[in-house]
Amino acid sequence: MQIAFIGLGNMGGPMAINLVKAGHSVKAFDLSQDAVAKVVAEGGQAAASALDAVQGAEAIVTMLPASQHVEGLFLGQGGQSGLLASIAKGALIIDSSTIAAATSQKVAQAAQAAGIDFIDAPVSGGTGGAIAGTLTFMVGGSAGQLERARPLLEKMGANIFHAGSVGAGQTAKICNNMLLGILMVGTSEAIALGVANGLDPKVLSEIMRRSSGGNWALEKYNPFPGVHENAPASKGYTGGFGTDLMLKDLGLSQENATAVKASTPLGGMARAIYAAHSIAGHGGEDFSSVIKMLQKQG
Amino acid sequence: MQIAFIGLGNMGGPMAINLVKAGHSVKAFDLSQDAVAKVVAEGGQAAASALDAVQGAEAIVTMLPASQHVEGLFLGQGGQSGLLASIAKGALIIDSSTIAAATSQKVAQAAQAAGIDFIDAPVSGGTGGAIAGTLTFMVGGSAGQLERARPLLEKMGANIFHAGSVGAGQTAKICNNMLLGILMVGTSEAIALGVANGLDPKVLSEIMRRSSGGNWALEKYNPFPGVHENAPASKGYTGGFGTDLMLKDLGLSQENATAVKASTPLGGMARAIYAAHSIAGHGGEDFSSVIKMLQKQG
Amino acid sequence: MQIAFIGLGNMGGPMAINLVKAGHSVKAFDLSQDAVAKVVAEGGQAAASALDAVQGAEAIVTMLPASQHVEGLFLGQGGQSGLLASIAKGALIIDSSTIAAATSQKVAQAAQAAGIDFIDAPVSGGTGGAIAGTLTFMVGGSAGQLERARPLLEKMGANIFHAGSVGAGQTAKICNNMLLGILMVGTSEAIALGVANGLDPKVLSEIMRRSSGGNWALEKYNPFPGVHENAPASKGYTGGFGTDLMLKDLGLSQENATAVKASTPLGGMARAIYAAHSIAGHGGEDFSSVIKMLQKQG
Amino acid sequence: MQIAFIGLGNMGGPMAINLVKAGHSVKAFDLSQDAVAKVVAEGGQAAASALDAVQGAEAIVTMLPASQHVEGLFLGQGGQSGLLASIAKGALIIDSSTIAAATSQKVAQAAQAAGIDFIDAPVSGGTGGAIAGTLTFMVGGSAGQLERARPLLEKMGANIFHAGSVGAGQTAKICNNMLLGILMVGTSEAIALGVANGLDPKVLSEIMRRSSGGNWALEKYNPFPGVHENAPASKGYTGGFGTDLMLKDLGLSQENATAVKASTPLGGMARAIYAAHSIAGHGGEDFSSVIKMLQKQG
Structure with missing residues (x-):
């Protein structure tokens, strides 16, 4: 063709x-x-x-x-x-x-x-x-x-x-990516909270992955360095899906929510968090680096 | 014994x-x-x-x-x-x-x-x-x-x-349940946004379940009535895990976050949302009924 | 002319x-x-x-x-x-x-x-x-x-x-109204929290008005019924500035924030809250009725 | 005596x-x-x-x-x-x-x-x-x-x-300081959004101060450097009320909200934001430095 x-x-x-x-x-x-x-x-x-x-x-x-x-x-x-x-x-x-x-x-x-x-x-x-x-x-x-x-x-x-x-593909994608943005921040919060209490991030991640907190980030893309060997978190947050790309998709979801008068509290919050993360200079890193906002590094 | x-x-x-x-x-x-x-x-x-x-x-x-x-x-x-x-x-x-x-x-x-x-x-x-x-x-x-x-x-x-x-079991549980509370609100937002744009909740749920938005709620406990036959959402939000129990667990997570000076933006927001849902009279319903906050019913 | x-x-x-x-x-x-x-x-x-x-x-x-x-x-x-x-x-x-x-x-x-x-x-x-x-x-x-x-x-x-x-008038207005939306929700939260602890809403409002929590809502437009005689809250939340108008202005602020990649966590959250309030059927009431989301009525 | x-x-x-x-x-x-x-x-x-x-x-x-x-x-x-x-x-x-x-x-x-x-x-x-x-x-x-x-x-x-x-003094204080924490973040967001659109922070601050966005921060404690000569923002965010003290008070407000099952969405969010700001190393600076989370510096 x-x-x-x-x-x-x-x-x-x-x-x-x-x-x-x-x-x-x-x-x-x-x-x-x-x-x-x-x-x-x-x-x-x-x-x-x-x-x-x-x-x-x-x-x-x-x-x-x-x-x-x-x-x-x-x-x-x-x-x-x-x-x-x-x-x-x-x-x-x-x-x-x-x-x-x-x-x-x-x-x-x-x-x-x-x-x-x-x-x-x-x-x-x-x-x-x-x-x-x-x-x-x-x-x-x-x-x-x-x-x-x-x-x-x-x-x-x-x-x-x-x-x-027509248009439904775009809507499905921004709904999915809004949810992904939320999952990643939420998973980062949960791991950071556990680690602040002395838990091992690998052990906690595995418990949540097999429990009702289970989600794609815990399955394939853990934001904590060293949990998933091949995830961006274990490679200095390189590769993967950039913070600024996630920010763009969350922006589209918020524009859409505004247009249809939908309420998306966590989606809006996730956008603000990635925006702050980008403002802090991490726009080019993988979006799972958002955990840095929530946990002291090194 | x-x-x-x-x-x-x-x-x-x-x-x-x-x-x-x-x-x-x-x-x-x-x-x-x-x-x-x-x-x-x-x-x-x-x-x-x-x-x-x-x-x-x-x-x-x-x-x-x-x-x-x-x-x-x-x-x-x-x-x-x-x-x-x-x-x-x-x-x-x-x-x-x-x-x-x-x-x-x-x-x-x-x-x-x-x-x-x-x-x-x-x-x-x-x-x-x-x-x-x-x-x-x-x-x-x-x-x-x-x-x-x-x-x-x-x-x-x-x-x-x-x-x-000792104590780590409690911490793991509140981390998991905080994440669960976030997943349920986030999943509800994503479905409500899709439906407001004319998408079919079953189709959208299935797309996200098999994509990077995949999580336990989409797998087993869809908050939209009729998507999972056996989920509380399909039984008038009865059975399951009550809103007020989720509110209690999110409260524990926030007390813990306060004690260790952790930042849990979505966890804190999820607690406020379930609290408002309870104040509106839904404390005894299953926690997936939180989607009612985000979507006009009937 | x-x-x-x-x-x-x-x-x-x-x-x-x-x-x-x-x-x-x-x-x-x-x-x-x-x-x-x-x-x-x-x-x-x-x-x-x-x-x-x-x-x-x-x-x-x-x-x-x-x-x-x-x-x-x-x-x-x-x-x-x-x-x-x-x-x-x-x-x-x-x-x-x-x-x-x-x-x-x-x-x-x-x-x-x-x-x-x-x-x-x-x-x-x-x-x-x-x-x-x-x-x-x-x-x-x-x-x-x-x-x-x-x-x-x-x-x-x-x-x-x-x-x-040109355009700066619009920007100033949405900045102001975003802040107003935040002030009203924040003031409502603070009063509702005090009342839940047994404080008198008038006394608490007066303390905060004269302290570092002072703001326009406490000065002229208290969201709690009976504190300001002429405020919409004291007239069944009629008159004033409607929830759906506030929702429109917060939507404009979020579209603008998206366009310039700004981070507005509370502004985004306020929009989601007013959207949920509108979805719950209060779109035509004065925007100070948002306190109903946070406090059991009657 | x-x-x-x-x-x-x-x-x-x-x-x-x-x-x-x-x-x-x-x-x-x-x-x-x-x-x-x-x-x-x-x-x-x-x-x-x-x-x-x-x-x-x-x-x-x-x-x-x-x-x-x-x-x-x-x-x-x-x-x-x-x-x-x-x-x-x-x-x-x-x-x-x-x-x-x-x-x-x-x-x-x-x-x-x-x-x-x-x-x-x-x-x-x-x-x-x-x-x-x-x-x-x-x-x-x-x-x-x-x-x-x-x-x-x-x-x-x-x-x-x-x-x-007895206890009401404490409650009034945490209600007031929760509202103050919200005012400061909200005011910072509004100014940052205006500046990102090319507005002069002094002009915008003055407009909002005299309009319905008016609040204590705009009156006496502007978070943008140079607007109020004597505010901590104009002195490198030294003096004043430290981020970690605000974080403590917001923590008290959230513990209280948990105990009485109140919903404080913006208060919870403000706590998470100050916590992240502290984690990023700004715990000892004046709390108005939170604007740094929302706006690129220098």
Whole structure:
């Protein structure tokens, strides 16, 4: 299949390469020439621009930083017309960016008017999952659109969830990541409280993991150094999912909560805590480093 | 073995009966005659008083409501001398009450001075676990003391964790339950936010359960009615673990955090939320009913 | 002066009438005919549309519900062109709506390109202040623009603050109202805690008012019924500033905090609390009724 | 009058000296010989022990760090009998320590049984107020007991509030200081948010001070450096009221809230924030330095 891939960062790059490896013809674009070169090295083609990339494409995959980039790309901005005008009728857009659900819905509506399918398909699983092709996709769109996309998604991911109609993938992702942000702070608090009382963090973590406090952080991503050998906490809080990325997702959850008048006390608190952690200079560290806010180090 | 069992409530009663069924000689005491009668009906003996119960006992198991009851019972209060003076040297006390770690340590120190072993062994698993004999014990005491207690604990529970020295069982329990309180509010927020955006609570719950938001509440105890057939949420928030019990445990965690100068932002917030929920009249409902604070019902 | 006034609700209506009473020629528009009629009854003129209102106007005052209304009105929406194209070069726009600072800046930029002055001038002081002409204006714009506006602002308000360049009025207002939301919850907590300990709410309020806990709520707007005779709390939480309006302003503060990556733990928490209070059915009551969340009534 | 003064720290020392200066015979005791010497230098007498100090005293004033010190001193501890046994019948105890209300009540009850009056009279106003004799006293006890104490309190303070029966002084103080902790964090958030949007902290502070965000911190103790010349913020956060002291008072408020099952969401959050601030190494700085958690410095 002829595929355009736009946005080749730490996540998008490996995803595009997995599509190339699966035998697809992938025309790739990014503002960074180096990023394009990596895909070309694996057998992809370089596009001179986003407009060039979508020429003749049957499917377009995008992986961009924020709402305004997706809206600007497809709908245009600053007097420049958007890509929708140049994409072939009947094509399928898979947007894997993590953005506001309202933006997904706005672009999808314009796409539909132009005879183009648009689904939101944000991912979880990190750069490791992007490289291994084991990402989780949370998809918003019709069942039929998801089935169109499935063959491509399966080359990039291992779990594909149908969250609901367009925008629902974004909502599911921010709900999940809000909960993850809460789990990580809560788990950090619990361990820090135990350690302040003289408990061994490994012993306490194991007790809670097997009890009603059990959660993903205790299972796979313990914030206390040395409990999980391969977790970022045991590697100086490098790798993994950065504090500033968690802060962005928690910001999206709070914008959404504001829009629908939902009450998210712990989600709001988690955002404030990660914001303070970022202000203190830890924005580039893995988000599990938030335990430093709660426990004296060294 | 000759066992005294003091405190025969919803948890203590079935625990005492399991010891009876295992062939032990159990002399049981409670302020409620009915509670004593139930144990007698299963083959236990009635004690006329706590003092009567401990006469000649090799092991004493206690299951009492709060710190002051445990301290008063063993160390005395209001001019009345405590049970320690009447317990045989060399006996073993297993206190399964959920109380302040500092109280456990205070009583243990006095017991040690009297030549008596004392371990704290609070439980999780609810009344169902107490009846089935599948409780989880979190034990604070020496390894040797735990081994002394193990044959009895195994008749009442399925999982026995050695948390550390005396008091550590209490600390592990309040850390776990603080985390549980946070998980339940956080999970409720995430589901309520999704539903406010039009997502199906079952679909969203399943996505998060299998993603990085995964936790015990999503696994076994979903707060949204109808997602888990057997969870309290699907039975009008009856059964399970009451809001006021969660409030008590979160209070213990906050007292402990204050004592050791720990920072527990989400734990403190969870306590305030359950307190408000109780003030609104939901103290007797299962603690997962806290989702009502965050989502319009009906 | 020839003035167009658009948006004649509980606030805008009395403000327009004060301009009429000061001798200005005011052409007024609102979607509600009744609202227009009230201004006409005081000597204003009815405009058939917003477009009609601004014909020949030297100054345009707007008082609209939210960002999208202000942006839509001036910049156009849904294919319809905005008012800026029809406003005389050299005119002055005073927008007293409470909206996002970013929207104020966007509209101001377009106005400037069209040779029109635009300042943001949100108010505080409630409907009472609007009627009495004692509002507080927080103005964003150049010093020269403020001086142009001052003669009109002085007819509607008693305090005029120059917060900074365009958008700064909005920012100052949401900072102030975020703090107000926090003060009210914090004051409610402190009183509820004292009362739960048997203290007299009047005595405690007076002690804190004269000590380091002193704040505007204790001074003028006590949330406990009966402490301030004229406060909404003493009138069944009617009148005053509604819970849902406070929720809107706290939402604006959280959107802004997200945009600039600020950490506002108590502001976020206050928003979640007012949201839960609104979900519980108190959205239409005065915002000081939030004390009901923290204290059993009756 | 013959007065015993026990506890001569930063607060107690100057208070004792003010009693000396007023012409009273003051026998002073502290574990620090230096502290005693300072009072002696002003005309007081040195006591060899607390027991020595109270011999023949008509009034006893205490200013001790925490609940256990007051309870231990008067009721005894570790087998040692308390001072109550040695104080003359009919004497008056004024305890100005900030401790748990429950402890005040416990000691008062024992004092009453021994024919001794006991009132709690914690203070606010800092070391400056202690030296100047302008402290605020919040008194718990009967009206008659307060009148007995008033002549002494007036030598040490400028404002004397009768909060209610014994313990009420402590409750009023922790309610006030909980609110103060909230005000300071909330004010810091609001200023930090404004500054992040480009506003001038002085201008914004002045606007809020004169609007509905007005509070004691904006009036006298602005947390942003340079706004109030004499505030700790303008002196490197030295002087004033230390973070760890605020943390202690917030801890007392949370213990109290737990005991009476009150909901204090912002108070709990403020405690967690000050705890994190202390963990980060700022425990010895003035409590207004908490703004550092919310705003990048330098």
